[in-house]
Amino acid sequence: MSQKLNLNWLGVAVIGVAAMGVALAAAAEEKPADFATQIPLTVSGNGPWYRLELPLAVLLNARQTDLGDVRVFNAAGQPQAYSLAREAAKTDENRTLTDVKWFPLYNSADDTERAPSVRVQSSANGALVEVQPSSQLEAGEEELRGWLLDASAIKAPLQQLILDWTSERDGFQRFTIEASDDLQHWQSWGEGQVARLTLADERVEQHEVGLPGQSARYLRLLWSTPRSAPVLTSAQLQSGSPRSLPLPLSWSQALAGSSAKAGEYTWQLPMGLNVERVQVALDQSNSLAPVILSARRDSSLPWQPVSNGLLYRLTQNGEDVVQNELQLTGQPVQQLKLTVDERGGGLGEQAPALKFAVRATQLVFLARGPGPYVLALGSATAKAASLPLSMLIPEYNAQKLATLGKASVGGAAVVAPVASPVQAPVGTDWKTFGLWAVLLLSVLFLGAMAYSLLRKPPENT
Missing domain, CATH: 2.60.120.260 (Galactose-binding domain-like)
Structure with missing residues (x-):
């Protein structure tokens, strides 16, 4: 029984030595010189948390795909607690495809400078029931200028527009995209291009147009070239979750x-x-x-x-x-x-x-110790040290993230990788040597104790 207890105690001691080994490894603290690339950071706004959007040119200096070798150091060379927000690849499950109603927009044939003015009839929830020109157009004067899409039923940010149209209007279709919530004030969302061509007896089609990932109740599509707007046969909008808008x-x-x-x-x-x-x-x-x-x-x-x-x-x-x-x-x-x-x-x-x-990848760090701060990356051996945002920032939420101070790479964001990692000065590190000596002696002592216990005959009970 006594030998069993002694062996149990020995197991506990071995675990303690292992823990000491882990502590020893942690004691060998990382330094900026351990990383091939070091870039000064400029901070502004309220700390102590700062968020930094990492430029792609900087990220390409990392040596680990998961960015486990990214660090932030203060002026004293001390590592800072940080979190990396890397957006996962999009999946179709995060997106919803919705068929929407479309209404023609007419203008006078000689009036291509102004957007068509309309009068609308809508339901209580904002859905469009009818769209008519605001003034009567003479027969033969009206020109199909574009289309008004009703997205009032979609509450999520709009990510993609998918159109189909009659085959009588083949070729390229180019139009402007505008967004509104009240049909009075319009915001430009850029231009869209779709196409339907015949190439060597084969059909080549392009129906999708990217949208900026913002919410809007209505979209207005206007063709700039007279008599070029096609007759739509289908209009769909793809939307994503409003809980986490994508980084740029x-x-x-x-x-x-x-x-x-x-x-x-x-x-x-x-x-x-x-x-x-x-x-x-x-x-x-x-x-x-x-x-x-x-x-x-x-x-x-x-x-x-x-x-x-x-x-x-x-x-x-x-x-x-x-x-x-x-x-x-x-x-x-x-x-x-x-x-x-x-x-x-x-x-x-x-x-x-x-x-x-x-x-884009966003880094948030907790500033500790004196500045200026340095972004370091480029190590094949560094272990990932990123913390969850909820651990780094107490009571974290998306609104709080927007109020954090900002950090940016210094100068013109020119990255100058070091040719090879900076070597530590030649000499004896007595602190590390002493720790290893203590660890070795502990292992020898435990080995001797184990040998003694194993040789000792079991006591009679």
Whole structure:
């Protein structure tokens, strides 16, 4: 019985030594010099918490895909508690597709400068029942200028517009997008382009238009070219959860590619990234290319199609109409391949330049000790140290996050990676040496005790 108790005590002691080893490892505190890249930060607003949107050019200096090697240090070289907010890839379950009503907007044929004025009849909840021109138009004078979409039943931010129209109006459809909550005051949401073409007896269609991720009760689509508005047959709006609006996209610099055979181009990304969008440079006017975009994590894996569409740069009415972006799912990729249907003329022998976009990463840190503060990253051995926001900020909520102070990378955000990690000065670290000596002696002592206990004959009970 006594031997059993002694062995139990021995197990507890071993666990204690293991804990001492963990504490020893923690005592070897990280220093800014352990990281290849160090960037000064500028802070403003109310602390002690500061939030920093990490530029893509900075993130590309990390050596770990999950950004486990990102740190913030104060002027004394002490690490700061921080949290990383990295948005997960979007899934279809987070989005809702809604069919909406559409109403024609007419104007006088010679009045293309002003938006059509209308009188409306709506229900108690704001849904449109009828839309009519505000003044009577003579027969033959009216011109279909655009469409009014009723999104009053959608309470979430609008992310994408999907249109279909009669086949009598093939070609490119270009229009402006405006949003309103009261049908009186309109805010520009930019331009939209859709297309339906016949290419070598095949139909090439583009129906989707990206929206800015904001809420609105009504959308107004106006065609700028006279007699160009088509008759819609379907209008849908895709919306997302209002609880967490997406962080903005961060675009890369142009990336050079290569081409091993005609109509196929590949690009190597600096690291595995959650790419959400790519932009292909179309330098030559009147370029038209149906394409399939494939991706993979590394060269040992097969290519997987991730997007397709129609890329073009065409001259219409003296100006270029460009569609050069493709949307991805946001899954991690490191290699991209574009396959072009060359019946549209192709994109040339040389691979076009490509830019990619990822969702911005936000870092929040708790300022402790003297400034200025430094962002450090670029270590293959550093362990992830990010805390949940709810732990970093007591009583955390989205409203509180918006009131935090702001931090930004110093200067012109030029990153100057150190060629190799800075080595510590040569000499004896007596504190670390002493800790290791104590640990070694403890292990030897426990080993001797275990040997003694195992040799001792069991006591008679």
